Amino acid sequence: MMDPVPANYAGITDLMKSLKVSALHQSEKADFEGAIAEVKRMTSLCELLHEGEGYIVHSLVVITAAAIIDRAIEEIADQIADGHQPYATELQEILEKRNSARNCVKFSFNVEYIALKGTIIGLDEGEFAQFAELKLPLTAPGKSPSPFVFKPNETILRLAEWCRVPIRNLDRAYYSEWEVAADLLQKPPVHQMVLSGNFVGETILAIGLPVYDKILVRVIDGETRTQLTILKLALRRHELDRGSLPDSLDALVPDYLEAVPVDPYDGKPLRYSKEGRFVYSVGIDLVDGGGSPEDKLGPDVPDPTIKLVGYGE
Secondary structure (H helix, E strand, O other), rough: OOOOOOOHHHHHHHHHHHHHHHHHHHHHHHHHHHHHHHHHHHHHHHHHHHOOOOOOOHHHHHHHHHHHHHHHHHHHHHHHEEEEEEEHHHHHHHHHHHOOOOHHHHHHHHHHHHHHHHHHHHHHOOOOOOOOOOOOOHHHHHHHOOOOOOOOOHHHHHHHHHHHHHHHOOOOOOOHHHHHHHHHHHOOOHHHHHHHHOOOHHHHHHOOOHHHHHHHHHHHHHHHHHHHHHHHHHHHHHHHHHHHOOOHHHOOOOOOOOOOOEEEOOEEOOOOOOOOOOOEOOOOOOOOOOOOOOOOOOOOOOOOOOOOOOOOO
């Protein structure tokens, strides 16, 4: 039976980390069946975070949980030796079939829209009712626009668009498309908020949605980690079966991959160095710097890289 889902961020991450430790302990003993069982528990928990009734969890929590799973699978892959190829295949299938962090973000944006819309309606009907649209003119005769104008209907429409564009772009795992959403979510300068004729509404949005652009970057980073890990497992399987790494990623298709995983940043196939023994992405700067001989992951690092530890060694 799945453990109860903790109701706080620390409890969730602690539970995920303890399951990861258990999985790695099993793999170090070559008990890959036990290790995979723990990975499946982690995956089920991650799905419960946004599917269970009563659990409204911020998407960053889900992204963190998914990253812990990816890291556990990556480290287990380093332990898999000749004769255990089916376990590498099973781990790869877990990643390929798992609900991605992007689906969790869709849920989060929908929840935030409902919550913030309720706040706007509550303010309109309560403390700020005197500033509601049509109750206070934008410009009094001979005076500048009032900085306290509140247009609840316009604010809700802006909120809907701020949520709709990221959700629409989440299905396109290419950074050029995500930039559109990130630009839309930028907080406007104060003077623009004052001159907008909806200062109260713009302030509510600026306070309620400041982390959405960060969520988008975190999701791209999480998707990159997942795709790199899938690629690492496919390369691991190839070497265990054939005694060496392939000369190119195209050699993995169709026996080990249906297609070479796409880099979420630029939409092109992920990169690979047989000599350097690593796989990598171009990263947020979209510049191919050749990767790194060591693991280097994160949304701000150039060429996020996963090293192929233990291959043929």
